[in-house]
Amino acid sequence: MIYVKGVNQDQKWDEINVGGNITEGGTALDVNTGDWRIMIPRFHEDKCKQCMLCFPVCPDSAIPVQNEKRLDFNFKHCKGCGVCFKVCPFEGAITWEKEDK
């Protein structure tokens, strides 16, 4: 039995934990789950009033906040659900478009 920290798709069958066990916390941070997205929100800092209504409603914690300011989206985890776009009261702070892949 082996226990390794962190997994990646280059590891061979005998280099990963048995049964898919995870032996550390917070590993979801490392996984790119943003690749399902079809629609994408865009952040326009100049129009943003920093009202802080958007970041708590994001189901994927994809809106980072630092020093009481929201930053640009974390597209590694954003699923393109549009909740932030819907909740934002200020025209043009978040725009909504089809993602060009």
Added chain:
Amino acid sequence: MGIRRLLSGNEATATAMKQINPDVVAAYPITPSTEVVHYFSQYVADGEVDTEFVAVESEHSAMSACIGASAAGGRTATVTSACGLALMWELLYVASGQRLPMTLAVINRALSGPININNDHSDSMGARDSGWIQLYSENNQEAYDNYVMSWRISEHKDVLLPVMVCQDGFITSHAVENIELIEDEKVKEFVGEFKPERHLIDGGPLSVGPYDTPHFYFEHQYQRAQAMKRAKQVILDVSKEFAAMTGRGYGLFEEYKMADAERVIVVLNSSAGTAKVAADQLRAKGEKVGVLKLRVFRPFPHAEVAKALSNAKAVAVMDKCDSFNGMGGPVFVDVRTACYDLATRPQIVNYIYGLGGRDVTVDNFLYVYEKLTEIINSGTNTDDIYRHVGVRGVN
């Protein structure tokens, strides 16, 4: 020196459970395995074990509780039969896929319908591809011995797979036989302590059972397949150690009068005893017949079985379970496949027998040996491979 006791197969299993004193037993009663739970819960009530006994509301919950208990680092056991095993089905795959050691005593009983509570192997045979090791037992002694050995196999670091210890419902589970028990302290010493490297209670962070994406699932299945292959050697090693302690030797299968046997019956569980009586009667007349009794069905010892059958002329594989596949039962399919690579193959036919508690007699086996003679004498390969014995109107 062991302790001679008169015990039913169920009581022998419960006694072994008591001696092992698992951390958790979660079980739901179902005929004919109910007695095991009954005896064991009495041991719990009397303070003879310090097991946490979880009285669940179904077998689905029983297996779920066992999975949780094993993941938490507890030595875990359960017992069931027939539809109870069927209700565990979904979780059987979870237990083996999460690589959680535990032992499940299967007291073999037919699956309905029409409803039947008597013995055949349709329950455990249906679960043969669920990633569990399967050991089969001819009599009460073997049921007890296999049970004691199962823990060492299941918990071995090269294996980490759950084990089913099977015996025939009513036939061995309720018949009382004189058996030899091992002293409590010797069982404890043999089984040792369960010390998983990681478990949920301590030993650092651990998540069990997360979603396994297509990038990793296949590798985990490959790991499980390798563990099942490695289990064969572990079973042999544990059995060797067991023989040193008790004088009772076990292999992957037992070869009974096989040395020069031209006609062979392959069988598992209690009917092996009946087949041996038939073989003895024919041997007394100078006929070259033998019995190959499978003990380990998962992992299937294909190379060893093929070698053991390589000198036979005709083989009948007995299945107390019909696969309803139009071709033959599960033991037959595996035995016949195993022999494919032999340079000279015996003719191999299947006999489905004893379904739903139908009596299995010495005459049934004499009939099968007779049919093997007919196959040999015909000089041609028979395409009549999928046969039944003991059905009115058939034979």
